[in-house]
Amino acid sequence: xxxxxxxxxxxxxxxxxxxxxxxxxxxxxxxxxxxxxxxxxxxxxxxxxxxxxxxxxxxxxxxxxxxxxxxxxxxxxxxxxxxxxxxxxxxxxxxxxxxxxxxxxxxxxxxxxxxxxxxxxxxxxxxxxxxxxxxxxxxxxxxxxxxxxxxxxxxxxxxxxxxxxxxxxxxxxxxxxxxxxxxxxxxxxxxxxxxxxxxxxxxxxxxxxxxxxxxxxxxxxxxxxxxxxxxxxxxxxxxxxxxxxxxxxxxxxxxxxxxxx
Amino acid sequence: xxxxxxxxxxxxxxxxxxxxxxxxxxxxxxxxxxxxxxxxxxxxxxxxxxxxxxxxxxxxxxxxxxxxxxxxxxxxxxxxxxxxxxxxxxxxxxxxxxxxxxxxxxxxxxxxxxxxxxxxxxxxxxxxxxxxxxxxxxxxxxxxxxxxxxxxxxxxxxxxxxxxxxxxxxxxxxxxxxxxxxxxxxxxxxxxxxxxxxxxxxxxxxxxxxxxxxxxxxxxxxxxxxxxxxxxxxxxxxxxxxxxxxxxxxxxxxxxxxxxxxxxxxxxxxxxxxxxxxxxxxxxxxxxxxxxxxx
Numbered sequence: 001x002x003x004x005x006x007x008x009x010x011x012x013x014x015x016x017x018x019x020x021x022x023x024x025x026x027x028x029x030x031x032x033x034x035x036x037x038x039x040x041x042x043x044x045x046x047x048x049x050x051x052x053x054x055x056x057x058x059x060x061x062x063x064x065x066x067x068x069x070x071x072x073x074x075x076x077x078x079x080x081x082x083x084x085x086x087x088x089x090x091x092x093x094x095x096x097x098x099x100x101x102x103x104x105x106x107x108x109x110x111x112x113x114x115x116x117x118x119x120x121x122x123x124x125x126x127x128x129x130x131x132x133x134x135x136x137x138x139x140x141x142x143x144x145x146x147x148x149x150x151x152x153x154x155x156x157x158x159x160x161x162x163x164x165x166x167x168x169x170x171x172x173x174x175x176x177x178x179x180x181x182x183x184x185x186x187x188x189x190x191x192x193x194x195x196x197x198x199x200x201x202x203x204x205x206x207x208x209x210x211x212x213x214x215x216x217x218x219x220x221x222x223x224x225x226x227x228x229x230x231x232x233x234x235x236x237x238x239x240x241x242x243x244x245x246x247x248x249x250x251x252x253x254x255x256x257x258x259x260x261x
Numbered sequence: 262x263x264x265x266x267x268x269x270x271x272x273x274x275x276x277x278x279x280x281x282x283x284x285x286x287x288x289x290x291x292x293x294x295x296x297x298x299x300x301x302x303x304x305x306x307x308x309x310x311x312x313x314x315x316x317x318x319x320x321x322x323x324x325x326x327x328x329x330x331x332x333x334x335x336x337x338x339x340x341x342x343x344x345x346x347x348x349x350x351x352x353x354x355x356x357x358x359x360x361x362x363x364x365x366x367x368x369x370x371x372x373x374x375x376x377x378x379x380x381x382x383x384x385x386x387x388x389x390x391x392x393x394x395x396x397x398x399x400x401x402x403x404x405x406x407x408x409x410x411x412x413x414x415x416x417x418x419x420x421x422x423x424x425x426x427x428x429x430x431x432x433x434x435x436x437x438x439x440x441x442x443x444x445x446x447x448x449x450x451x452x453x454x455x456x457x458x459x460x461x462x463x464x465x466x467x468x469x470x471x472x473x474x475x476x477x478x479x480x481x482x483x484x485x486x487x488x489x490x491x492x493x494x495x496x497x498x499x500x501x502x503x504x505x506x507x508x509x510x511x512x513x514x515x516x517x518x519x520x521x522x523x524x525x526x527x528x529x530x531x532x533x534x535x536x537x538x539x540x541x542x543x544x545x546x547x548x549x550x551x552x553x554x555x556x
Contacts, residue, residue, distance in 0.1 A: 057428050058428075059424055059427055059428055077427060077428050077429070077430045078430075079430060082428075082429075083428045085421065085424075085425060085428075087421050089421050089422055089424070089425035091422065091439065091440070091443070093443045093444075102426075102429065102439065103429055106426065106429040106430045106431045106435060106439075107429070107430060109430075109432075109435070152429075156429075
């Protein structure tokens with residue numbers, strides 16, 4: 001049984017112009033993410049990637065079809081699932097510690113026990129922010145802020161991690177570092193990662209499989225299996241001929257979508 | 262010459278680095294201007310600062326001023342506290358419930374733009390001319406800025422933060438506690454600042470027109486007996502209150518940095534001063550300075 005499964009999922013939004021009716025963003029999309037798999041969804045801008053992950057997180061309902069988590073339909077946010085957002089979404093009035101603690105507070109709906117407080121501290125250490133517990137978000141860099149977002153998600157010990165272009169707003173070096181750290185954490189935690197991106201290299205470098213989504217209405221166009229050996233941060237995976245081949249395939253596929261207006 | 266200039270620029274630098282240089286400078290300039298003007302006009306038009314200070318001491322020692330302040334502050338605080346609780350709750354409710362807001366908002370704006378004085382007859386009929394009427398008047402003065410600001414605050418809450426709390430499993434109460442209220446606090450405080458200013462005006466009007474007591478009564482009494490130095494005192498006192506109000510909210514001061522922070526004269530005091538002149542002689546509808554100077 002797949003860990004996370006999209007079955008003929010469709011979603012439309014009411015368009016702002018009344019006479020145009022609805023805008024179909026995702027159309028009968030099917031996709032299965034296996035347990036412990038790292039799957040990336042790659043697609044051009046506006047193909048419904050974000051809608052897809054928000055539905056999986058239970059933030060918005062599906063119109064047709066269903067999304068199954070461990071075989072059960074997703075209707076609301078689940079304690080087994082954590083989401084990492086592109087705009088991070090840290091509370092500006094809470095410190096790093098307070099923001100990470102939020103992940104557990106909203107899981108248990110009460111104030112933290114001493115054991116949970118230790119878990120929060122451990123989670124902050126895990127993402128390399130030891131010593132920054134009392135800093136406020138505006139006092140740390142964008143990369144560090146996304147580490148906090150990651151710590152807030154991981155402190156819940158999720159079995160599925162949903163990531164919506166988490167590194168999209170970061171500079172190239174910071175992104176590369178965080179990608180490696182993410183792979184490292186994924187290896188340690190053994191969770192399933194559903195990763196949304198528009199970055200070809202990122203998708204191929206990180207994933208076991210890359211699902212390419214067509215332009216709106218979004219459907220799975222092609223699924224590429226990435227056969228690169230792991231751990232990929234141990235060698236320069238981006239220079240591997242297999243990487244170059246996959247990148248070419250993915251680019252051809254995306255280019256076709258981009259020209260289809 | 263150069264030494265003098267160097268000393269001078271050193272002095273200026275020290276002044277500029279001190280957080281008090283702006284309010285101090287403007288206070289000194291204001292006092293000097295006041296003194297200069299009062300020297301060139303008769304005392305009855307504008308008493309000198311020193312005379313006002315003497316009157317202030319006399320009124321304080323006699324106990325009249327402290328008592329008046331006490332009698333004024335109490336209904337002021339009661340009305341303001343009530344308005345805070347009701348206004349913030351109503352603002353949160355209206356901000357969170359768009360349908361309710363569509364139903365109620367027009368009336369809030371109608372009441373907000375109605376001069377409270379227009380409601381005086383109703384207040385007197387409903388609540389009499391005692392303590393309660395004063396509290397109600399202050400309450401009405403303070404209520405609407407609090408509702409409107411809180412409501413606007415709730416509307417601007419970042420939806421992405423709400424979504425984060427939802428995705429982490431937060432329910433409605435937690436969303437309110439963790440996101441909505443903290444991000445509305447600056448708006449509530451700016452509403453409170455406006456409410457405090459309006460409440461001060463409100464309590465003075467109430468004590469002038471409903472209950473003859475406290476600072477309002479002092480203004481009326483000394484105004485009608487034309488004891489100008491004494492009139493300025495209650496006004497200045499409220500100026501101080503406004504200054505304190507600024508001190509209470511340092512977050513607001515941060516935005517104001519760079520602008521002057523002199524002790525502000527409340528408008529009601531000045532209007533009141535002119536107003537007193539005007540109603541002295543019912544036969545005349547403008548200020549007759551000659552008449553005053555001759556006396």
